[in-house]
Amino acid sequence: GDSVTQMEGPVTLSEEAFLTINCTYTATGYPSLFWYVQYPGEGLQLLLKATKADDKGSNKGFEATYRKETTSFHLEKGSVQVSDSAVYFCALGGGGNKLTFGTGTQLKVEL
Amino acid sequence: EAGVAQSPRYKIIEKRQSVAFWCNPISGHATLYWYQQILGQGPKLLIQFQNNGVVDDSQLPKDRFSAERLKGVDSTLKIQPAKLEDSAVYLCASSLAQQAGDEKLFFGSGTQLSVL
Numbered sequence: 001g002d003s004v005t006q007m008e009g010p011v012t013l014s015e016e017a018f019l020t021i022n023c024t025y026t027a028t029g030y031p032s033l034f035w036y037v038q039y040p041g042e043g044l045q046l047l048l049k050a051t052k053a054d055d056k057g058s059n060k061g062f063e064a065t066y067r068k069e070t071t072s073f074h075l076e077k078g079s080v081q082v083s084d085s086a087v088y089f090c091a092l093g094g095g096g097n098k099l100t101f102g103t104g105t106q107l108k109v110e111l
Numbered sequence: 112e113a114g115v116a117q118s119p120r121y122k123i124i125e126k127r128q129s130v131a132f133w134c135n136p137i138s139g140h141a142t143l144y145w146y147q148q149i150l151g152q153g154p155k156l157l158i159q160f161q162n163n164g165v166v167d168d169s170q171l172p173k174d175r176f177s178a179e180r181l182k183g184v185d186s187t188l189k190i191q192p193a194k195l196e197d198s199a200v201y202l203c204a205s206s207l208a209q210q211a212g213d214e215k216l217f218f219g220s221g222t223q224l225s226v227l
Contacts, residue, residue, distance in 0.1 A: 043218035101153030
């Protein structure tokens with residue numbers, strides 16, 4: 001079945017550091033790929049998405065490129081801020097609006 | 112616009128008791144989902160409704176969990192009787208009925224359940 005594997009956290013960075021959170025997936029066909037973010041005390045919210053191979057999703061300085069050849073969708077940001085501290089979930093979209101989530105990666109950004 | 116509303120925010124019960132969670136989706140969203148998020152894991156889909164009909168409940172433990180969305184708007188999820196392993200955050204989400212590949216879900220803040 002469909003599955004998503006994310007790097008384990010927590011990831012601790014200093015402000016302005018470069019961020020990479022790895023995500024790989026297993027799926028039949030060509031699913032859509034998503035990154036959701038969960039800030040403390042809030043619900044999950046969509047950060048970015050890509051619907052086909054080589055698409056790049058971007059939002060709030062975050063980017064991720066759909067790589068079919070490596071079945072990956074790594075999340076990157078060039079310069080993180082303290083306000084980016086949250087839990088990040090990679091997800092795979094199946095038919096019928098179903099999402100399969102990874103286990104989440106906690107990011108802590110320190111001054 | 113108002114987001115997905117859930118209540119209660121927290122619930123503590125003893126094993127074998129029953130509990131119910133409530134969700135009000137974003138107005139106009141035909142699709143409603145209940146997810147279970149156990150600590151350290153990603154959310155797992157329990158049940159998906161399209162209006163007041165069930166689309167997918169393949170991962171719902173039907174011997175103890177039930178859910179309904181009688182008028183196609185708000186929904187309740189019930190656990191009876193609860194087990195220790197049901198301790199988790201229960202997330203409700205909603206979306207417009209869209210084609211596969213455009214699954215923007217809007218999530219509520221969740222109900223954190225602790226079973227003692």
